[in-house]
Amino acid sequence: xxxxxxxVATGLDKTTVEKPSPLPLLEVINVSKRFPxxxxxxxxxxxSAVDTLSFSVEQGQTMGIxxxxxCGKSTAARLVVGLLPIDEGDVIFEGVNVRSPHQPxxxxxxxxxxxxxxxxxxxxxHSALNPRASVGEIIAFPMxxxxxxxxxxxxxxxxxxxxxxxxxxxxxxxxxxLSGGQRQRVNIARALALSPKLVVCDEAVSALDxxxxxxxxxxxxxxxxxxxxxxxxxxxxxxxxxxMSDTVCVMYLxxxxxxxxxxxxxxxxxxxxxxxxxxxxxxxxVTGAPRPDVPPLEGELPSPLDPPSGCRFRxxxxxxxxxxxxxxxxxxxxxPGHRVACHLYPAGPDAGLSMRRHAVDGRPERNSNA
Amino acid sequence: MLMTAPRPTVARISPxxxxxxxxxxxxxxxxxxxPTRHGxxxxxNHISYELQAGRVLGVLGESGSGKSAMLRTILxxxxxxxxxxxxxxxxxxxxxxxxxxxxxxxxxxxxxxxxxxxMTALDPVFTVEQQLVETIRRHSTLSRTEAxxxxxxxxxxxxxxxxxxxxxxxxxxxxxxxRQRVVIAIALVSNPRLLLADEPTTALDxxxxxxxxxxxRDLKHRMGMGIIFVTHDLAVAAEIADDIAxxxxxxxxxxxxxxxxxxxxxxxxxxxxxxxxxxPGQHERPEAIPxxxxxxxxxxxxxxxxxxxxxxxxxxxxxxxxxxxxxxGHGVRCLKAAVxxxxxxR
Numbered sequence: 001x002x003x004x005x006x007x008v009a010t011g012l013d014k015t016t017v018e019k020p021s022p023l024p025l026l027e028v029i030n031v032s033k034r035f036p037x038x039x040x041x042x043x044x045x046x047x048s049a050v051d052t053l054s055f056s057v058e059q060g061q062t063m064g065i066x067x068x069x070x071c072g073k074s075t076a077a078r079l080v081v082g083l084l085p086i087d088e089g090d091v092i093f094e095g096v097n098v099r100s101p102h103q104p105x106x107x108x109x110x111x112x113x114x115x116x117x118x119x120x121x122x123x124x125x126h127s128a129l130n131p132r133a134s135v136g137e138i139i140a141f142p143m144x145x146x147x148x149x150x151x152x153x154x155x156x157x158x159x160x161x162x163x164x165x166x167x168x169x170x171x172x173x174x175x176x177x178l179s180g181g182q183r184q185r186v187n188i189a190r191a192l193a194l195s196p197k198l199v200v201c202d203e204a205v206s207a208l209d210x211x212x213x214x215x216x217x218x219x220x221x222x223x224x225x226x227x228x229x230x231x232x233x234x235x236x237x238x239x240x241x242x243x244m245s246d247t248v249c250v251m252y253l254x255x256x257x258x259x260x261x262x263x264x265x266x267x268x269x270x271x272x273x274x275x276x277x278x279x280x281x282x283x284x285x286v287t288g289a290p291r292p293d294v295p296p297l298e299g300e301l302p303s304p305l306d307p308p309s310g311c312r313f314r315x316x317x318x319x320x321x322x323x324x325x326x327x328x329x330x331x332x333x334x335x336p337g338h339r340v341a342c343h344l345y346p347a348g349p350d351a352g353l354s355m356r357r358h359a360v361d362g363r364p365e366r367n368s369n370a
Numbered sequence: 371m372l373m374t375a376p377r378p379t380v381a382r383i384s385p386x387x388x389x390x391x392x393x394x395x396x397x398x399x400x401x402x403x404x405p406t407r408h409g410x411x412x413x414x415n416h417i418s419y420e421l422q423a424g425r426v427l428g429v430l431g432e433s434g435s436g437k438s439a440m441l442r443t444i445l446x447x448x449x450x451x452x453x454x455x456x457x458x459x460x461x462x463x464x465x466x467x468x469x470x471x472x473x474x475x476x477x478x479x480x481x482x483x484x485x486x487x488x489m490t491a492l493d494p495v496f497t498v499e500q501q502l503v504e505t506i507r508r509h510s511t512l513s514r515t516e517a518x519x520x521x522x523x524x525x526x527x528x529x530x531x532x533x534x535x536x537x538x539x540x541x542x543x544x545x546x547x548x549r550q551r552v553v554i555a556i557a558l559v560s561n562p563r564l565l566l567a568d569e570p571t572t573a574l575d576x577x578x579x580x581x582x583x584x585x586x587r588d589l590k591h592r593m594g595m596g597i598i599f600v601t602h603d604l605a606v607a608a609e610i611a612d613d614i615a616x617x618x619x620x621x622x623x624x625x626x627x628x629x630x631x632x633x634x635x636x637x638x639x640x641x642x643x644x645x646x647x648x649x650p651g652q653h654e655r656p657e658a659i660p661x662x663x664x665x666x667x668x669x670x671x672x673x674x675x676x677x678x679x680x681x682x683x684x685x686x687x688x689x690x691x692x693x694x695x696x697x698x699g700h701g702v703r704c705l706k707a708a709v710x711x712x713x714x715x716r
Contacts, residue, residue, distance in 0.1 A: 214658035
């Protein structure tokens with residue numbers, strides 16, 4: 001492996017040398033997003049896509065986000081990287097509030113600098129690439145935007161191609177000449193072009209064949225180790241999320257319902273929705289191990305236009321109680337570092353928790369105005 | 371080594387034939403070729419198998435392996451320019467050689483298909499009832515009201531909650547899982563004996579997928595239907611299939627019972643797929659298959675998996691391996707399979 005051209009790697013050298021910063025790299029605090037919709041000639045409504053979502057991601061870790069389609073996981077990704085303006089709440093990246101009250105959409109020079117450190121890999125490797133630009137042009141484009149010299153652009157493009165396992169000659173190819181796996185490698189190379197600290201992978205391997213999917217997962221893991229990257233890894237595939245993530249956040253209808261270390265979440269799911277999700281996942285049964293005895297989830301996802309009162313999952317929950325319709329469940333911590341929003345787990349002395357701080361440590365929880 | 375590669379004998383990879391009855395579906399040496407600028411592209415390459423009624427054949431393959439092309443060929447949905455050879459015997463009648471009119475009568479009556487994307491399979495401007503009634507009346511002499519009653523019955527069969535209300539709904543008013551149930555209901559209109567399902571759960575969430583898979587299992591048991599279930603996901607195939615055919619570059623490279631394929635895979639590609647699949651609780655790196663599937667218009671002369679195979683030797687590049695039987699009902703197209711068996715036994 002060659003060393004990256006030193007002049008262009010801004011965040012890279014620092015992050016690999018520096019000890020983990022004392023604060024999480026990314027904090028998402030009570031972020032909400034509503035999309036206005038027309039229900040009739042005079043009637044307006046709003047789809048609550050993400051509702052008071054909170055979590056934090058430590059430097060060099062992977063935060064996995066799982067949930068069914070329509071649970072708001074992709075919206076959450078877009079809110080974090082600033083592709084959508086945030087309605088309420090804060091996204092704090094490296095201790096800096098990304099969202100300034102006057103500029104909900106990140107456009108200024110400061111935002112440009114922040115977004116240099118946050119990049120995204122999209123689901124469909126084909127539509128995410130400009131069909132009329134060569135691979136070299138695609139990868140160099142973010143560097144062009146950020147004013148890199150041509151020489152730097154060329155050198156770094158070559159280095160990036162090598163990093164993602166492509167040949168230098170691939171720079172002159174066009175997207176249609178590449179296979180799906182190769183295209184996703186180009187997407188990853190482009191996301192890494194500005195040496196970001198955080199890479200948001202939104203269903204990055206979902207469109208790939210299984211044999212190629214493993215290649216790309218291995219590549220993402222290798223890059224994380226070599227470049228000290230932090231990932232937000234979004235997928236509907238629970239097995240892939242478990243393999244990739246240190247911490248997993250389960251979302252249902254715009255809200256985080258459970259957040260925990262990946263190992264513990266899969267071994268001991270607490271929220272009824274998480275249990276149902278795990279029980280529904282098809283398992284390649286070679287060992288003959290017994291399947292968890294959880295009935296499949298009945299009913300349909302309620303409309304986000306008019307989410308159920310109280311707990312949003314109560315309409316499909318096998319253990320719903322009277323209180324579930326009345327008040328939204330508070331976040332509790334039934335075991336260290338394992339947080340869940342469900343009335344089955346009554347709030348103990350540690351009331352007023354958020355989903356934000358999941359790790360077991362003595363770090364103070366910060367207010368959103370910090 | 372061989373100077374002129376012997377023309378590969380097209381041995382049939384199929385389960386041990388049942389003695390008591392003829393198979394519901396027998397595919398013999400089926401080949402489908404599409405014209406392209408670079409010559410004929412062979413999407414389905416000398417495929418043979420048999421399916422008994424009441425069984426589910428899982429066809430496993432990646433995109434471009436020819437699994438969808440095979441289903442469309444069976445149903446006669448390929449464009450006129452396509453070159454098709456071989457036989458598809460449904461209850462002893464050849465679907466390939468019959469006239470277009472005859473085939474149209476078979477389609478929907480004896481054999482029907484469920485497509486991957488439930489949104490595009492339904493017409494957005496007609497209600498569920500209109501679409502069901504149209505199909506019912508096409509295949510029967512029922513009156514409009516009788517057809518409507520039958521439509522309701524079908525929605526009940528596919529376990530749609532409050533079916534009376536759903537009949538009046540347009541596709542956009544239904545969720546993805548509900549739409550796929552409607553598509554399945556339309557496929558069931560005339561109690562087909564053979565159901566072709568092309569990735570029917572791929573576009574669905576896992577919780578919905580689990581219930582649609584339950585529905586397929588139910589159809590198999592209750593109606594004794596033969597089902598060909600095409601998927602790229604081995605775990606999904608393992609949930610539903612009795613037998614599995616693994617397709618690669620248009621050929622069936624391995625065929626066997628679910629147990630054979632999952633517990634003693636013989637073809638390096640099948641093994642690769644098993645290893646690339648992330649299992650629950652997995653921490654070690656998945657063993658990825660290097661490279662990508664070959665261009666079907668420019669297939670290598672030998673085994674099409676040879677360029678990605680870690681055990682390939684010179685002979686693999688020369689001729690397409692013939693199908694060999696490693697155990698009753700378990701066939702494989704791999705020169706190294708015999709060797710592999712020994713290593714497994716040891």
